[in-house]
Amino acid sequence: MEIKKESKFLRLFRRYAVLAFACVLCVVIALVVSISVKKGGEAPVSTQAVKFSLPMENAVVVKDFADDHLQFNESLNRWEIHLSVDLTSENENVFSAAKGVVTSVESNSLDGYIVEISHDDGFVSVYSSLNENVDVKAGDKVEAGQKIGKASTTASNESKTGSHLHFTLLKDGVEVDPNNYIDLQNK
Numbered sequence: 001m002e003i004k005k006e007s008k009f010l011r012l013f014r015r016y017a018v019l020a021f022a023c024v025l026c027v028v029i030a031l032v033v034s035i036s037v038k039k040g041g042e043a044p045v046s047t048q049a050v051k052f053s054l055p056m057e058n059a060v061v062v063k064d065f066a067d068d069h070l071q072f073n074e075s076l077n078r079w080e081i082h083l084s085v086d087l088t089s090e091n092e093n094v095f096s097a098a099k100g101v102v103t104s105v106e107s108n109s110l111d112g113y114i115v116e117i118s119h120d121d122g123f124v125s126v127y128s129s130l131n132e133n134v135d136v137k138a139g140d141k142v143e144a145g146q147k148i149g150k151a152s153t154t155a156s157n158e159s160k161t162g163s164h165l166h167f168t169l170l171k172d173g174v175e176v177d178p179n180n181y182i183d184l185q186n187k
């Protein structure tokens with residue numbers, strides 16, 4: 001009778017020991033998962049220090065960014081990769097997409113008047129096909145939303161698009177999709 005009782009107790013003890021071990025294991029797994037989820041969630045916050053705003057008011061996207069397929073360029077009569085976004089708006093005003101410093105103001109027949117602005121975190125924004133009356137010069141500090149010029153037809157490589165801003169965003173020297181940082185589609 002004594003032995004039977006003891007073995008029953010031992011069996012119970014073993015069962016609960018297994019349960020307790022399983023509980024501890026669950027807690028450890030939950031902790032590891034929550035820590036890794038937290039790490040993943042924090043990453044975009046640290047790279048999103050630059051506050052972007054729209055480069056045009058009530059902009060209409062006439063040609064979107066695409067790095068995975070060719071788009072037809074009517075002006076040059078050829079298919080090409082378009083690593084920028086072409087925008088138009090009623091008043092054609094062009095604004096700096098973020099706080100930064102104007103690094104260059106140039107012009108050539110293919111791209112028209114071009115303003116390049118450097119921002120924090122390795123971001124650079126480039127505004128092409130501007131008209132000749134650019135509001136900024138190299139070295140100027142600009143705020144997000146500050147007017148820098150007006151969209152135009154000065155870029156001969158996209159003249160058939162009509163008056164527009166050819167907007168390019170680079171991160172660490174590589175063109176990135178502006179749609180990932182600025183809500184261009186939803187005005």
Ligand SMILES: [Zn+2]
Binds near residue numbers: 063085166
């Ligand atoms: Zn373009």
